[in-house]
Amino acid sequence: MRQKNQPISGNELARxxxxxxxxxxxxxxxxxxxxxxxxxxxxxxxTSWRSGTRFGPKQIRAESAMxxxxxxxxxxxxxxxxxxxxxxxxxxxxxxxxxxxxxxQESYDSILQSDAMxxxxxxxxxxxxPILRAMAKRHGPVALIHVDAHxxxxxxxFGEKETHGTVFRRAYExxxxxxxxxxxxxxxxxGYAATDFSEATGWGFQQWPAEELWGRSLAQxxxxxxxxxxxxxxxxxxxxxxxxxxxxPGTGTPEIGGLTTPQALELIRGLRGLNIVGCxxxxxxxxxxxxxxxxLTAANLLYELLCVLPGVAYR
Numbered sequence: 001m002r003q004k005n006q007p008i009s010g011n012e013l014a015r016x017x018x019x020x021x022x023x024x025x026x027x028x029x030x031x032x033x034x035x036x037x038x039x040x041x042x043x044x045x046x047t048s049w050r051s052g053t054r055f056g057p058k059q060i061r062a063e064s065a066m067x068x069x070x071x072x073x074x075x076x077x078x079x080x081x082x083x084x085x086x087x088x089x090x091x092x093x094x095x096x097x098x099x100x101x102x103x104x105q106e107s108y109d110s111i112l113q114s115d116a117m118x119x120x121x122x123x124x125x126x127x128x129x130p131i132l133r134a135m136a137k138r139h140g141p142v143a144l145i146h147v148d149a150h151x152x153x154x155x156x157x158f159g160e161k162e163t164h165g166t167v168f169r170r171a172y173e174x175x176x177x178x179x180x181x182x183x184x185x186x187x188x189x190x191g192y193a194a195t196d197f198s199e200a201t202g203w204g205f206q207q208w209p210a211e212e213l214w215g216r217s218l219a220q221x222x223x224x225x226x227x228x229x230x231x232x233x234x235x236x237x238x239x240x241x242x243x244x245x246x247x248x249p250g251t252g253t254p255e256i257g258g259l260t261t262p263q264a265l266e267l268i269r270g271l272r273g274l275n276i277v278g279c280x281x282x283x284x285x286x287x288x289x290x291x292x293x294x295x296l297t298a299a300n301l302l303y304e305l306l307c308v309l310p311g312v313a314y315r
Contacts, residue, residue, distance in 0.1 A: 004080060004082070004083050005025055005026050005079060007067065007068070010065075015066060016065070020058070020061055020062065021061060022061050022064050022086045022302070023064045023299075024065055025038070025084055025085055025086050026086070027085065028087060029088075031087065031111065031114040034083050034114065034116040035083045035116065035117065036082050036083070036306065036309065037119070038086045038087065038121070040057025040058070040088065040121045040123070041089065041090050041092065041120055041122055041127045042055065042123060043094070043100055043122070043123045043126070043127060045095075045097045045100065046097050046124045047126075047164055047253075048164065048252075049253045050251075050252040051252065051285070052252065053122055053124045053252060054123070055287065056123060056282075056283075056285065056298075057089055059286040059289070059292065060299050060302070061121070061299075062292075062295070063295040063296040063299045066299070067300065070315070071304075073265075074269055074307060074314070075314040076308070077312070077313050077314065077315050080313040081312055082306070082309065082311060090104060090107050097163075101126065101130045101162060102130070104130040104131060105133050105134050108131055108133075108134030112134055112135070117276075117278055118131075118278050120278075120282075121281060121298070121302065122281065122282030122283060123280075123282055124252065124282060124283060125152060125167055125237070126162060126163055126164040127280065127282060128167050128237050129162060129166075129167045131235075132144075132177065133174070133176060135277060136174075141175055142176070142178065142235045143177070143181035144168075144171070144177045144178070144181070144183065144234070144235055145183050145225060145237070146168065146182065146184045146185070146237050146239075147239060147242045147259075147264070148187065148238075148239035149187065149188050149189055149210070149239065149253070149258055150165065150189070150239070150255075151168065151184055151187055151196065151197050152165050152169075153166070153168050153169040153172075153197075153199060153200045172200075172203050177235075178232065180204040181229050182205045182206065183207075184200070184205055184207045184208070185207075185213075185218075185221070186213070186242035186258060187209045188209055188211060189255035189257075211257065214257075217263075218264075218267040218270065219269075221267065222268075222269070222270020223270055226271060229274055229275075234275055235276070235278050236278075237280050237281075237282065239251075240281065240282070240283050240284050240294060240298055241255060242259050242264070243260070243264060244260065245258070247260060248284075248297050248298075249289065250285050250286060250287075250289020250293070250295065251284065251285050251288065251289075252288075253283070264301060265304060268301065268305055268307075268308060269308065271308045272307075273308075274308070275310060276308065276309055276310060279305050281305070
């Protein structure tokens with residue numbers, strides 16, 4: 001049996017050296033034999049406020065050098081049972097959002113022809129629309145777990161239909177997601193009208209505003225979501241701005257009053273058992289992350305997502 005890739009141990013090579021891959025996993029170009037393909041999508045031309053998410057994948061990879069392969073809290077050992085590698089960044093067109101979204105979809109179409117599950121580091125949230133287009137082509141409409149401060153259901157922004165704030169309206173209109181199995185967690189902040197959030201509930205989306213979650217464990221919420229989704233193919237998209245800026249200031253559109261990092265851990269860990277077919281973590285903006293804490297948090301949350309993927313071994 002082919003030995004599974006393992007992150008380079010900090011006892012073998014100092015963590016401040018070695019490859020600049022996610023968790024210092026091998027970098028590969030060939031998807032053959034991979035169960036999970038970690039990739040970066042370094043793009044911020046879909047943003048509407050602060051830029052900088054084009055630097056997100058590189059910084060998340062840098063901070064991920066701190067991570068070790070065994071999850072002490074849950075017993076998960078993802079690299080014991082899944083063959084995981086970093087396949088690098090997609091070569092987006094930094095001058096064209098439209099072309100970049102096409103590149104993302106074409107790249108995902110290719111990745112999904114293999115058996116590798118894509119796990120993406122953004123990049124702004126506009127990357128998720130072409131990903132969902134490819135996912136629906138492969139799996140049919142998917143259940144969606146969307147953790148975010150914003151519902152991202154605008155019709156347009158400055159006349160543009162495809163931006164980081166229009167993703168889930170387009171996904172709904174195009175039949176890429178199952179609206180009755182779409183869950184938006186952490187919504188908050190100000191809006192232009194009540195319909196900024198409420199319109200999507202009319203489509204069937206289930207929403208949990210951050211205010212309703214203050215001071216609560218999210219383990220029960222995860223359990224309810226898991227029960228309702230059942231064995232439906234599920235995509236998870238995690239916007240780092242779902243966290244309060246006290247925990248994750250390095251993002252493009254911060255909103256106060258958000259989730260805590262313990263709540264994020266509870267939410268993700270509670271998804272174990274779902275038929276997850278892909279996931280992403282988006283909107284990390286290193287220029288606004290002077291301590292590196294946001295990228296470190298993002299790296300840990302990506303690792304936690306790896307820990308709840310189907311087939312993960314537990315010790």
